[in-house]
């Protein structure tokens with residue numbers, strides 16, 4: 001059975017533990033960021049949490065999404081508007097908002113902070129410091145430097161399969177065979193957005209067709225999300241990764257493309273050897289590596305006890321590989337990888 005929290009028309013699947021843990025963190029730290037790659041379910045989790053009566057019946061609950069906001073200077077205005085507490089014109093908004101909130105019990109959910117991370121951290125910290133009964137839950141692909149941080153993991157394969165089947169039911173599509181569903185979901189790295197996009201295809205194609213199209217990882221990038229209500233940056237996995245790419249430095253972009261030559265996991269020492277050169281010397285390479293991990297574009301290899309191996313999710317890698325191919329350095333990087341493999345064997 002799926003969990004009991006409602007999430008669009010599908011219940012929020014497999015997040016009971018995360019909900020309890022985030023609620024706990026929020027109670028104790030008052031300012032928490034849920035972090036993880038695009039489409040992992042940060043906003044869905046935050047939305048479910050906002051619907052719980054955690055702070056009591058009198059609490060003000062407000063939610064805002066900063067995705068359309070470009071000017072960091074306007075962050076306080078957006079928050080004030082979400083809370084229905086726009087201050088008088090001419091007065092600095094942060095001060096006005098702090099005064100208006102005072103010690104009102106409130107939960108403020110602030111979605112999509114990654115492109116304004118520094119300003120969000122400053123404003124949210126100042127607000128929580130000044131308002132003793134305010135709790136803030138932020139979501140961001142890049143962790144904010146907040147007292148509480150909750151990295152959201154992918155959903156387990158069973159949950160992804162349940163989710164896929166539930167989306168199929170909503171489409172009135174023929175019930176997909178469980179084995180095919182599991183194989184489809186295994187290709188999607190437990191990313192709920194990818195599961196949703198793939199399940200949407202059942203409106204036109206059989207589950208077997210969807211599976212065979214996904215065996216090429218690049219094919220998943222451009223499947224259109226047809227479900228209503230998804231924001232523009234989630235209209236496809238490519239849109240979602242484009243949004244992440246825009247937040248990367250030039251060195252992170254270069255390393256993202258170069259890392260795509262690794263078919264499996266990789267360690268920093270190997271990456272330095274294969275991806276480093278005059279365009280990406282050791283210092284900037286290490287910084288870019290850390291940056292990609294910070295933005296959840298690479299993640300620790302789950303079964304690695306030493307904690308030194310990383311991997312890149314399948315579609316993130318396919319995206320990087322296309323950029324590598326366009327850059328004209330694919331052959332060179334493949335040669336370096338091959339030479340390294342021969343030396344290491």
Ligand SMILES: Nc1ncnc2c1ncn2[C@@H]1O[C@H](COP(=O)(O)OP(=O)(O)O)[C@@H](O)[C@H]1O
Nearest residue numbers: 007011012013038039040041042043044192193
């Ligand atoms: N646990 C879940 N159960 C059901 N649907 C989910 C779950 N997590 C995410 N989704 C759905 O997947 C899509 C992407 O999730 P979202 O929360 O927007 O991701 P993020 O905020 O991390 O980019 C949304 O349509 C959302 O409703």
Ligand SMILES: [Mg+2]
Nearest residue numbers: 042043112139
């Ligand atoms: Mg989101």
